[in-house]
Amino acid sequence: MEYSLKYQDVLSESKKIKPGGRLNRKTDLGNFEKTFKSEITGVIELTPLEKLFQVQIINHDERERFSFKPGQFLMLEVPGFGEIPISISSSPSRRGVVELCIRKSGRVTNFLHKMQRGSHVGIKGPFGTCFPMEKFVNENVLLIAGGLGLAPLRSAIYYVEENRNMFKDISIMYGTNVPGQMLFTYQYETWKKIDGIKLFTIVQNPDKKWEGKVGLITDLFEEITIDASNTHAIVCGPPVMFKFVCNKLNDIGIPMEKMFVSLERRMHCGMGKCCRCNVGSTYTCLSGPVFDYWTVMNLKEAI
Numbered sequence: 001m002e003y004s005l006k007y008q009d010v011l012s013e014s015k016k017i018k019p020g021g022r023l024n025r026k027t028d029l030g031n032f033e034k035t036f037k038s039e040i041t042g043v044i045e046l047t048p049l050e051k052l053f054q055v056q057i058i059n060h061d062e063r064e065r066f067s068f069k070p071g072q073f074l075m076l077e078v079p080g081f082g083e084i085p086i087s088i089s090s091s092p093s094r095r096g097v098v099e100l101c102i103r104k105s106g107r108v109t110n111f112l113h114k115m116q117r118g119s120h121v122g123i124k125g126p127f128g129t130c131f132p133m134e135k136f137v138n139e140n141v142l143l144i145a146g147g148l149g150l151a152p153l154r155s156a157i158y159y160v161e162e163n164r165n166m167f168k169d170i171s172i173m174y175g176t177n178v179p180g181q182m183l184f185t186y187q188y189e190t191w192k193k194i195d196g197i198k199l200f201t202i203v204q205n206p207d208k209k210w211e212g213k214v215g216l217i218t219d220l221f222e223e224i225t226i227d228a229s230n231t232h233a234i235v236c237g238p239p240v241m242f243k244f245v246c247n248k249l250n251d252i253g254i255p256m257e258k259m260f261v262s263l264e265r266r267m268h269c270g271m272g273k274c275c276r277c278n279v280g281s282t283y284t285c286l287s288g289p290v291f292d293y294w295t296v297m298n299l300k301e302a303i
Contacts, residue, residue: 042117076123092159140226216244218248234260
């Protein structure tokens with residue numbers, strides 16, 4: 001059976017700079033210095049620390065041209081306060097409108113959490129590499145997230161949902177420390193109703209209301225049978241989680257080249273200027289944030 005990608009080839013479209021390669025900012029960043037004037041069109045409080053912001057580019061023509069791929073990020077500018085890199089959480093099929101899950105954790109994000117619908121911000125991008133969804137066609141897909149890692153993974157979930165016939169079995173595994181940290185809980189029932197998609201959740205420290213599974217996210221592997229010969233995986237979450245989850249996937253027989261992780265938490269400026277995300281000569285904001293796990297294992301102190 002032949003399938004056609006609904007969206008453009010993600011790898012050919014993504015801008016990749018080889019680890020160790022010399023950065024030519026003008027060539028490699030192209031027009032990414034442009035700031036799109038945008039408006040906050042919706043705010044949803046997900047947890048006491050995280051809010052989901054819907055941001056729309058104001059200019060109609062720019063809005064129509066703007067597109068991104070699952071796993072990419074953008075720079076969000078709060079006028080007068082600064083800018084921060086944020087992974088895009090929304091469907092890549094929505095033109096000119098992005099959803100950004102933002103944790104209140106510093107000066108810019110603290111102010112951003114006070115902003116309301118109608119406030120103006122700026123966005124640059126999209127930046128970075130993306131999840132190579134075309135490699136997953138006709139394969140089983142594992143989407144694994146811990147904590148805030150569900151934010152970038154949500155874009156990939158939209159992609160597999162909207163292109164469901166391109167993939168075999170799809171499993172979403174999500175874990176947090178406590179139930180109150182779970183993101184996008186209002187979408188779980190919708191995801192469960194999508195043909196062939198299975199959702200598994202787990203928490204380490206349950207409260208009195210929690211009726212689900214208790215333990216570490218690796219315990220969820222007991223819930224499913226995985227055919228390692230035709231499975232790809234995306235893992236998003238805190239770096240400490242990568243090691244345990246990817247080791248588990250490796251034990252099952254999935255090669256590291258078929259696991260993809262996002263190192264977006266190391267980034268700051270998003271454009272290779274601040275040098276906060278460099279691992280040796282590799283800048284995760286320019287060469288990443290999405291890497292296959294084999295590459296990550298060869299980046300000293302990447303995780």
